[in-house]
Amino acid sequence: MTAIKLSPRLAAVKDLVNDQARVADIGSDHAYLAAALLLEKKSAFALVGEVAQGPLENAIHTVATYGLSDRVTCRLADGLAAIEPDDQIETVVIAGMGGLLIEKILTAGQNKGPFNQLILQPNTDQAAVRLWLSQNGYRIDQEKIVQEGHHRYEIIVAVPGQQELTRAEWTFGPKLLQAKDPVFLAKWEQERNRAAEVLSRLESAQQKGSEKYVNLQEKLNFINQEVFDGQSK
Numbered sequence: 001m002t003a004i005k006l007s008p009r010l011a012a013v014k015d016l017v018n019d020q021a022r023v024a025d026i027g028s029d030h031a032y033l034a035a036a037l038l039l040e041k042k043s044a045f046a047l048v049g050e051v052a053q054g055p056l057e058n059a060i061h062t063v064a065t066y067g068l069s070d071r072v073t074c075r076l077a078d079g080l081a082a083i084e085p086d087d088q089i090e091t092v093v094i095a096g097m098g099g100l101l102i103e104k105i106l107t108a109g110q111n112k113g114p115f116n117q118l119i120l121q122p123n124t125d126q127a128a129v130r131l132w133l134s135q136n137g138y139r140i141d142q143e144k145i146v147q148e149g150h151h152r153y154e155i156i157v158a159v160p161g162q163q164e165l166t167r168a169e170w171t172f173g174p175k176l177l178q179a180k181d182p183v184f185l186a187k188w189e190q191e192r193n194r195a196a197e198v199l200s201r202l203e204s205a206q207q208k209g210s211e212k213y214v215n216l217q218e219k220l221n222f223i224n225q226e227v228f229d230g231q232s233k
Contacts, residue, residue, distance in 0.1 A: 003036075003039060003040075004032055004035050004036040004039060004066070006032060006033065006036055007148055008146050008147070008148045009095070009096075009121065009146050009148050009153045009155075010029070010032060010033050010036075010095070012144050012146045012153075012155055013033060013093060013095055013119055013121060013155060014033055014036055014037060014040075014042070016119050016142060016144065016155065016157050017037060017042060017043065017091055017093070017117070017119065018090065018091055018116065018117050019042060020042070020043060020044060021043055021090040021091040021116065021117065022043065022044070022045045022046075022047075022087065022088050022089050022090045022091070023037060023043050023045070023046045023047070023089070023090070023091045023092075023093060024046070024047040024048075024049060024080075024082065024083050024087065024089045024091070024092045024093065025046060025047070025048050025049070025093045025095075026049045026079060026080065026082065026092065026093065026094045026105065027049070027050065027051070027055075027094065027095070027096065027097060028048040028049070028050060028055070028059050029095075029096060030055075030058045030059060030061075030062045031046075031048045031058070031059035031060075031062040031063050031072065031074065032062060033093065033095075034046035034047075034048050034059075034063070034068075034072050035062055035063060035066045035068055035072065038066075038068050038071050038072060039066060039068070044071065045071055045072075045073075045087075045088075046071070046072045046073075047072075047073045047074075047075060047082060047083065047087050047089060048063070048072060048073070048074045048075065048082075049075055049077050049079070049080075049081075049082025049083070050074070050075075050076060050077075050082075051076075051077070051078050051079070052076075053076065056074055056075075056076050059074045060074045073087070078108075079104075079105035079108055079109050080092070080105060080106070080108065080109025080112045080113075081108075081109065083109070083112050089115060090115060090116040090117065091115065091116060091117040091118075091119065092113075092115050092117070092118050092119070093119045093120075093121075094106075094118075094119075094120050094121070095119070095120070095121035095155075096121060096123060097122065097123065098122060098123055098124045098125060099122030099123070099124050099125030099126050099127075099128045099129045100124075100125050100128055102120055102122050102129055103125075103128050103129055103132045106118075106132060106136070107132070107136075110136065114137055114138070114160045115160075116159065116160070117141075117157065117158070117159055118133070118138060118156075118157070118158040118159075119155065119156075119157050120155070120156045120157075120158070121153055121154070121155045121156070122154065122156070123153070126154050126156070126173065127170050127171050129156060130156065130165060130169070130170040130173065130174075131165070131170050133156070133158045133163070134163050134164060134165045134170065137160060137161070137162070138158040138159065138160060138161065138163070139158060139159060139160075139161035139162060139163035140156060140157070140158050140163060140165075140173070140174055140175060141157050141158060141159045142157035142175060143155065143156055143157065143173045143174070143175035143176045145173075145176055145181065145183045145184045145187065146183065147183045147186075152183055152186070152187045154173060154176065156173070167222075168222075168226040171222075171226075172184075172188070172226060172227060177226065177227070180227070184227075185227070185228075188223055188227045188228075191223060192220055192223045192224065192227075192228075195216050195219055195220040195223070196220060198216055199213065199216055199217060199220065202216070
């Protein structure tokens with residue numbers, strides 16, 4: 001059977017899964033991650049949770065195609081409601097959704113945890129996810145940022161524990177801010193360019209004293225200070 005070629009984003013998620021963990025992938029994108037984990041013998045059991053019938057059928061088809069129906073369970077349910085006690089899930093993956101939706105899923109499913117490992121890949125509102133983790137008994141153990149085409153994806157790995165985050169840490173990511181790798185710096189270079197462009201337009205429109213201008217200038221200063229060590233453009 002041909003191996004599954006995952007996108008750079010999902011390949012990075014796969015590599016972060018604890019070896020031999022029993023995994024639940026919530027919102028699975030055709031169950032590709034679950035199938036890859038089983039085929040590569042990185043995991044012995046995976047649960048795929050889908051909230052709609054169409055995606056569930058896609059997942060079932062992938063699992064059957066690769067002969068994994070005895071080791072991958074596909075279940076129709078909303079969020080972490082897909083997880084049952086007998087599944088003995090250790091690692092939960094929630095990837096490819098907005099951060100506010102991930103936060104909502106985690107909040108609604110708090111009675112299911114805590115889990116040994118959460119691997120979260122929010123497409124937006126990453127700060128909200130980090131704050132939720134720090135306020136609900138998890139600490140950030142690892143972070144990665146991955147370039148895929150024109151997009152940059154942040155992946156947050158959390159484990160049970162206590163952690164207080166500074167504003168800079170929950171905004172930029174404690175591990176990402178520490179490492180400051182080229183993809184991370186490229187993301188925030190783009191963000192500060194956007195902010196500077198809008199500020200310039202506001203100045204041209206004589207709106208330098210507006211609330212929007214003041215807030216955006218503060219954001220730009222914050223990025224320059226925390227990410228670029230105080231160096232402005």
